[in-house]
Amino acid sequence: MSRYNEIAILKEIAELLNEGTDMKVVLSEVLTKLLNVTGLHTGWIFLIDERGNHQLVAHESLPPALTSNNHHRMCQGDCWCVNRYHKRKLTKASNIIECKRIEDAVAEKAGKTCDLTHHATVPLGAGDERFGLLNVGSPNKAHFQPEELALLEAIAFQIGTSLKRIKLTQREQETALIAERNRLARDLHDSVNQLLFSLSLTARAGVEMSEEKEVKQTFSYLQDLAQEALGEMKALIWQMRPQGLENGIISSLTGYADMLGLAVDIKLNGVVCLSGRVEEALWRIGQEALANCKKHAQTSEVALMFHFSKESVLMIIEDKGCGFNYDPNLEIPSLGLKNMKARTEALDGSFCLTSAPGSGTKIEIHIPI
CATH class of the missing domain: 3.30.450.40 (GAF domain)
Incomplete structure (x- = not known):
């Protein structure tokens, strides 16, 4: 040649x-x-x-x-x-x-x-x-x-x-995406969050100042809506910019669960330094699982377990709530669960979901590191 x-x-x-x-x-x-x-x-x-x-x-x-x-x-x-x-x-x-x-x-x-x-x-x-x-x-x-x-x-x-x-x-690109999420979280906190807080205070004042029963009920309803919207906004900001993630995944998920009003029983086995990509994935998966527990499990107690080794990390989130019908041979029933599975498999990990009516729900995430 x-x-x-x-x-x-x-x-x-x-x-x-x-x-x-x-x-x-x-x-x-x-x-x-x-x-x-x-x-x-x-x-x-x-x-x-x-x-x-x-x-x-x-x-x-x-x-x-x-x-x-x-x-x-x-x-x-x-x-x-x-x-x-x-x-x-x-x-x-x-x-x-x-x-x-x-x-x-x-x-x-x-x-x-x-x-x-x-x-x-x-x-x-x-x-x-x-x-x-x-x-x-x-x-x-x-x-x-x-x-x-x-x-x-x-x-x-x-x-x-x-x-x-x-x-x-x-x-x-990953760094830029995280930076953009942080910026949006700050903007939501400084603008929409404050407006909702002001609306809640105004509705509360309306309840106290009004004498007519129907007007009081209207202001009370507005106050409840504003409080609910505040809770949703706070959860959204947490999802976009997890507070405490700089102190580790356990600190961040514990804080998120506390914000949701969940009592978490934490078990930890082993210590390892996770890469930013793995830690971010565990956070996103964990927050989705905790949010599902708050919305659907009909319980305020959840167990969170981490097992760290040199080769992998295992995260288990389990509740003893109402559970639901799930057949592992069929398609995963919700978008949130599908996203958890996709995030896990993107890191060559394995996703396992176990649930049945009256028996709670258990999610196991195993990711190589």
Whole structure:
């Protein structure tokens, strides 16, 4: 391959990477482009998190032996390239690693391999940050030339730099969103909240000053409405800008429950420093669960349990209220519960809901950290 062609390939890859903002979409498009311009046939990309878990985020032309059962063989288990990555022995493009996943598929007669036996593997990173692996191969290809490996390393560096940019952009967007919520919360507190308070005082004065029974009842009704609206506004402000979150998730949820008039029995096992993203998710899930308890459970007592470990956090919110009919095999019945499940699964966590009439409700949130 000529130097000119290499530069043209790098330019095409760079243009794709610079345009994208969705990590999985970008990686899928770049992998397709890479195979097209290099003439290679098969490729896949693993993203690997800090706990060592790998995720298949992009793939192209995998043989049937590797795609069966919803790509189970690619998503589960270890292989030599991932193991070497974990041990930090894979620092540059490797000139063919025999594919253990394919060897296992052949031994188990799992399907056709389309003559794919080997693949080159390249770590994805930017500076000191590591993101995963790029693997490419072709049928009956058992060797990559040095210039091919050099090109793959250059492309892997481009991908790693782009992944870092996307992650930084996502963090900036999350920070901006939190800042905007805080601004709206301040504005609501300083304007609408104060107006409702003034309305409540005016209605109360009307009750005390009026002599006619019907007028008193009208002012009393207005006062009740204003007080109810004040309570709703206070809860909304709490949801937008949780007070006490700077002191930890437990302090914040305890304060929110107190604001709702709930008595909370707290049990804590273990201590760990949570990331801002996990803490924010636990807060949003917890406040929704506590609000549901206040509105629907017909009880003012709720149990809140946290179990922290180095690998995960478990949050359980349970009440002994009226409960409701819930079948885990059917769709979750309310938008609030669906949002809790979605927030949990967005962090690769698990959501479990248990409830029955007269037996209360229990929500378990398990999130890896």
